Amino acid sequence: MDFLESNNAVQTKAAFSVPFGSGGPPEYYYRLCKMIQVKYSDFKPEGMEEWEEEQSEEKIQEADTKLKKIVSEIRKYIFDVFRAIHKDLYWDKGITDKTVKTDAYKRSLDVDVEDRLPLETYLEIVEMKKIVENRFNWPLFKDVFNIPEPGEKGLAKNLKWMERIHELRRIPVHPARERKYKVEDLQYIDLIHDELMKRIKEAQANPILEGSPIPEDEDA
Numbered sequence: 001m002d003f004l005e006s007n008n009a010v011q012t013k014a015a016f017s018v019p020f021g022s023g024g025p026p027e028y029y030y031r032l033c034k035m036i037q038v039k040y041s042d043f044k045p046e047g048m049e050e051w052e053e054e055q056s057e058e059k060i061q062e063a064d065t066k067l068k069k070i071v072s073e074i075r076k077y078i079f080d081v082f083r084a085i086h087k088d089l090y091w092d093k094g095i096t097d098k099t100v101k102t103d104a105y106k107r108s109l110d111v112d113v114e115d116r117l118p119l120e121t122y123l124e125i126v127e128m129k130k131i132v133e134n135r136f137n138w139p140l141f142k143d144v145f146n147i148p149e150p151g152e153k154g155l156a157k158n159l160k161w162m163e164r165i166h167e168l169r170r171i172p173v174h175p176a177r178e179r180k181y182k183v184e185d186l187q188y189i190d191l192i193h194d195e196l197m198k199r200i201k202e203a204q205a206n207p208i209l210e211g212s213p214i215p216e217d218e219d220a
Helices: 002-006 009-016 024-039 048-055 057-094 098-108 125-133 138-145 160-168 183-204
Strands: none
Touching: 057 125, 057 138, 057 160, 057 183, 098 125, 125 138, 125 160, 138 183, 160 183
């Protein structure tokens, strides 16, 4: 009642306007709880702390920044290795999947010629995953990208994290009120970011400089 008495109709509508769908009721509930906390600071219902963390602008911006850095560092490491091995032929010899090359080229055509960047710039994360897991490339990249999922037994190729990062990137790239980070997403981004940066730093201390037996024409 104190809130309703001290705020006008516009402020009240803004406070109680929640997204449609299954996320609406919890959002409505925790906003009410937040108002109650103003008067009763020790009021902390179950799930409230997690909800507040998900709403934190600072944590959201930090997650956005880390996701961008993860993607950027994946791309940079892959093509630093290819350039060290194949020199000017890094694109043609490093990537043997014709579809990956073609799709990247098609995306580049959406950019004005004078603003166009190297073709690797237009690769999606899932396409970089294909490059990494290629049987000829895997020996070059496994030390950096072979990251098991938390709590899971390791596989021969642990690249599921690249798929999840690809999905999480949709949150900042295609923002919507209904699409936001969960607490476990924030924790996952932190984990992958820190592990990947550590592995890249270790790999850079022992760079790969020798060529690998990659065939001239391979679609795998």
